[in-house]
Amino acid sequence: MSSRWEKIGAHHSFSLIGIEETLLGGQSFAWSSSKPNQWVGLIRQSLVRFKWSDGQLFWLLESGEKITEEEICHYLWLGDSYSSAVNNLPWRSDPVLGRAVAQYSGLRILRQPLEEVLMVFILSSAKSIPQIKQLCQRVYKLFGNEVAPGFYSFPGWSRLKNLKEEEARKLGMGYRAKYLVGTAQYLSAHSGFLREVQSLPYFEARSKLMKLPGVGPKVADCILLFGAEKNEAFPIDTWILQSLEKQYGMRGWKLSQMEEFARIHFGEHAGLAQQFLFSYQRNLA
Secondary structure (H helix, E strand, O other): OOOOOEEOOOOOOOOHHHHHHHHHOOOOOOEEEEEOOEEEEEEOOEEEEEEEEOOEEEEEEEEEOOOOHHHHHHHOOOOHHHHHHHHHOOOOOOHHHHHHHHHOOOOOOOOOOHHHHHHHHHOOOOOOHHHHHHHHHHHHHHHOOEEEOOEEOOOOHHHOOOOOHHHHHHOOOOOHHHHHHHHHHHHHHOOOHHHHHHHOOHHHHHHHHOOOOOOOHHHHHHHHHHHOOOOOOOOOOHHHHHHHHHHOOOOOOOHHHHHHHHHHHHHHHHHHHHHHHHHHHHOOO
8 A cells, every 4th residue: 555645747727725625615525624735535445635735736545445646637637628628618708707717726526436426416405515424424334345444435326225214214314315215226226227327418318317216407417517527517506596696697597597508608518617606606605
């Protein structure tokens, strides 16, 4: 096991606030701040630490399965495709987005496993970030692997298929228990479901996901954006709704109209614009 900090060699444009918001801002619930300017979390079965020092990002594999720098770079969406995506956003002509991009320079969309993102966002409805983390950790501890002391990995849907709704409620899921149990049973009976979602174009993938219990438009968009690399997905939550109503003058618009505006105005990487606006609006409060 490597005990050396490795500088991430690929070109990147992170800022301290950008990496912190990427890891802790609500697209993943696997990360926590361990020390000033350091974060620890699991990428699949690997316990990884990140450190920001002297304007550079470093990583360390602390425990678990081997992970390569290439896999780290993929997870963090490093490289030319990110730069191109930011460059294609209308931040030059859109002052609201321009301020958000400037403030959260280098904010990215993590490339997380679809099956884990599905579970997390089924459980996320009407919960705060700390509450979602606690709920996920209860599930991981009960069904997942202990990668390091106190760190448990996502167990996979196959281990959840026999979970009973009453047991799920005891973990604190409330009404979400029936959604998680129903999804686990559905995926057990449809083994290729998530592979198909991953391969489909955005609108078809969204419609397919919404067949699952508890997956409405917003949750489907979160799952597709954070777990399937469907960057045209534009989840409209409380903060984005506030941004669109207050900053873009859309009070009284239907959600479907807002979604259409976002896809036209922000383009093929509307989901990246969503993350900039989400972070900007949330931290205005």
